Amino acid sequence: MLDIKLIRENPELVSSNLMKRGDPANLEMLDSLIDCDKKWRQSLTKLNELRHERRQVTTAIAGAKRNGKDVVAEISKAKEVDNEITALEKKVNEWEENVHNYLMRLPNLLHESVPTGKDENDNVQVRTWGKIPKFGFPVKGHMDLGLTLDIIDIERAGKIAGARFFYLKREAVLLDMALMSFALEEMRRKGYTLIEPPCLMRRKPYEGVVSLSDFEDVLYKVENEDLYLIATSEHPMAAMFMDEVLKSEELPLKLAGMSTVFRKEAGAHGKDTRGIFRTHQFNKIEQFIFCKPEDSWRIHEELIQNAEEIAKKLGLPYRVVNSCTGDIGTVAAKKYDIEAWMPAQNAYREIVSCSNCTDYQARRLNIKYREKEGEAPKGFVHTLNSTAIATGRTIVAILENYQQEDGSVVVPKALGKYVGGIEKIEPKR
């Protein structure tokens, strides 16, 4: 959510920033918002005058009653004013609701370094790491490997849960757990507080964290309950301190959340349909930060470094891209992706997403900070999030990059102590 005061005082600044996102609907919403806000404030002033009038009448009633005087005339006057108030209140509430709805729909302001572009093809490469492997044999995709190693079963998952689900078996289960343990240990060592959050959340906190369209496209809802399955532990971690004021000395608050996550993937029809690259459910370790506004850009770089370090230790060739205006999400002011090299696709594909949401989530969730005990809150915190590890896609990258001519797959050294010393996954058929 943007600052309504900024919109009032500096509408050109906001509109020129929104223009960068290339969606004219945003500017229309901004105009409607400014219009509704004006009407809301005008009608609110009038409403306050009426309420003032009522107060004078009811105080007069109280005084007259104490003196034993007749108050019939005053009461009917009060009723009259009451009716006017009720009518105007309805209008004021409508204007206010409109303002709120527009505010909830407008995306975050973009950082100046965000490149302009239409879609992910216009993202700008920031750096690369690792050597793209050369294979002296025909490269297999992760699905083929999954079958011959007998560690992934998509078909039966389809039977019992539908498309985009999977059974992991044998070493794949170990790999999944190992990736989680490995990433958790990396984060713990860096001083992050480990978190295992609720995997379901109510609507209200959820509205503070995601864009409204996500309720349709991303989030699974539990029937007959006000509960949604989380799409990332970013969400329950962000909402954790809703309506609270954090102490300056405990900032930056660095969290690492571990959870299974659930995504509808609506609107991804036909994309990545084979395998476990894009699924409705996977496991993930997520970095999450609450910090003071002046620290967020420095910490954004820190988060991407942390994620890169994990990719490096796993020996996965990757590149970092700066998401362009057409690809960045609603809540982010700037977003880096890490894209790992996927040999079978002969392409870099996203495995990590790292965003600075500035004060956008914090304002929606009402999370402030104060410099000193007893002082008034200084302002909204900034929030940032970044994948540490997402197991599904990382397993794809490992299988494909570490495959051998004999059909086996070598386990990355960094995972050795988490997989019981298994060094290689052998074909079973």
Add this chain to the structure above:
RNA sequence: GCCGGGGUGGCAGAGUGGAUAAUGCGCAGGCCUUGAGAGCCUGUGGACCUACGGGUCCGCGCGGGUUCGAGUCCCUCCCCCGGCGCCA
């Protein structure tokens, strides 16, 4: 799930349908002081309007209702504490 108790400014804690949410702590500014502290004075939830002097309204877990008028009475829901039941 059931029964009982509770939820009031940053914190503690009053408030039995009617005037200004008392009082204390903390915090900020001022006076005093060589300095600090103590003491004293003023301020310290949010929104809107403003001729920037102020003015008005809202605010007691959320949302409704009764009433001329609700922190106070009634209803739904949420959360916390205690007890019972169920449960991996």
